[in-house]
Amino acid sequence: MLYFALQYGNQDTGSPAPVVGSKDAYLSTLENIHGPLKENREVSPKVLSFDFYKTSGSFASGFGLEVHSYNKSYSFENDDSSVNLSAVGLLYGLNFYYRGDFWYPFMGFGTGNYSVKVEEQLTTEGSTTYGTVFGQVDKPFYYKFGVRIPLNGIGIVFTQQYISADLKVETENKPLSLGGTASFIGLYYAF
């Protein structure tokens, strides 16, 4: 069986994944200089996922591949400084399903990579510095659980996902969390 799904939701990058995540420090370091962030740490990823699995009675195990993509701009209270973040994650891992009569709960875990671009424009005492950091998190870790509700081939999927993916931003040499705690809702099609 194959599942193809499109999901959308909120991801709080400031809320570390329980057990596997840790608090980042890059933005808080900039806040000490440029003032508090005007925005919160939530991003809105679009998630495209592809799962296939093999059933054995009511249980199934399978492999999933998902692409996460989001952009976020941050600005600061005390000056015109800004940080723009673009991230694309390619995550893959194992999934386990229970096939009930009306709903299919699942859980999974895995790894992958995140490709990131961080653009800084920082103002200090009238002078502006620029920084562009390209980076990759090549050993993220995630775990997730959720439920699929089938409706004749198509269906609705709810996912709660926890991602540990910290990028060390070279300009400050401090980690920036690209993962965190996420909740997604979407539609899937079963082949």
Added chain:
Amino acid sequence: MKIKGLLVFLAVLQIFFSREESVLAGGENFGLGPLEIRPQFLVNQPFLAMSPENTLTLKDGESRLSFGLEISNTFVNTQGPTGQITKTETARGLTLTDFLDKDGNTVNGFSLYLDAESKRKKIKYRYGLSDSLEFKLELPFVSLDGGTMDSTIESVHSMIGISNFKKGGAYRALSERNQYDYYVVKDGQFVFASTKQIYNVRGEPNMDLKWNLSEGGKVMPAASIKLSYKFANTDRSGEQKLIRSGGVDWGHYFILSKGFDNWIVYFGDGQTRIGNDHGFASSLFHRFMSMEYRFSEEDSFVFQTVSQSSIFPTSSASSRSTSGENQEQRNSNLSVPTSVSAFGYKFLSDLIFWETGFVQDYNNFGNETDFVLFWEMGVHW
């Protein structure tokens, strides 16, 4: 971190305890294998590079002889943002002053001007030492020239809305098409500076030993470990230094595969240790994930992603600048890991083996190829 460690530990533990089940399983976790394509970035060419491989080994006494060709197009111009290196400068020949920043200061770390196509031909021989142990010997021959793919790549960029005058298009429009230039500068000094095209220069051979630890079972994956060793050829005169490192390299790959009916998933994690790094990275980390869809017992479609750490070590270059355009020259995008995706087709009959595909980068970092095409075909007995 403890959870990750525990999962790895449990996976390894179950591999050893799943031997009895795996013997009964009859190879449901084996397919035709991942695409066996190594990183083709020009600066990586002299060094050993681990390539993805199947968990399955040849059986005792089986042999396979194959010939492969890998064509890659690489274009990197770290001076592109300031327009310091264009058709005019490459026509007169680049000097170190072309690699200063726009204010005339030496750029710390690496600066590159790479405009080349590499053609890596390889002859491979494999032999099954036992039913689960395989030996491989590989001998490469490498050509570096201006190639023919530049106009196609620029057209594809234009078609999907990427400007060849900007970073997304690697500033390709500033340079002549199908020219050959190979310049690597470190801390204001040339490491490589060549405009002389080379053809079929014999590279350094490498040999592999692959051991299938487990065939896995209905729950557990098959597992194999591959060890690779590159011999040293200290004759690095002239342009041969672009192909040979002159040092012994070795590496390993730990590979898992799991079958889900017609789908086989492969995962590998490994490392290359470079013996004579010439100021580049002393080790490289590799990771791949492949999904194989089996059309039949004989042929498959494969999608693959490969991540690798950079051949350029982290330098003291500052990632910040008071000038936006100068900042782009600094090498923050050369030393980060990078990823590529690959698609391919594999065929295996009783006698013939055939594999073909292409690789495309998606990070647009300066430490990877733009486009790779590859073929490999052979016979086995």
